[in-house]
Amino acid sequence: MDKLQFMDYTFMFNPDHSTYTNNEEGLTFFNLDGEVRIKIRFKNGRLVLLPQLGVTIKKVDDKTYRIIANEYQPV
Known part of the structure; x- marks a missing residue:
């Protein structure tokens, strides 16, 4: 995971x-x-936050969010 600082948010x-x-x-x-x-x-x-189809955003704390791509996972 990489972290990107944007305004006061990570x-x-x-x-x-x-x-x-x-x-x-x-x-x-x-x-x-x-x-x-x-x-x-x-x-x-x-x-x-305007997520598109296939993306989940998880709030980690007040100023940190994790962007999760809902990628296809073969079984």
């Missing part, structure tokens, strides 16, 4: 599954094929 993610970009609008995580996994924005001073 986001943990697996670099084997995701990459990210950030700009003045916020932070966006992508899968390695370029499909958006989650958008993270601030609206009226509040954190807004």
Whole structure:
């Protein structure tokens, strides 16, 4: 798991599954094929998490979140 600091928050993610970009609008995580996994924005001073299908966000503590890709796991 890698950790990324964004504003006052920490986001943990697996670099084997995701990459990210950030700009003045916020932070966006992508899968390695370029499909958006989650958008993270601030609206009226509040954190807004916009996960896409196949992504789970786990709140670790007040300012730390873990991004989990729900990858297909063969049996």
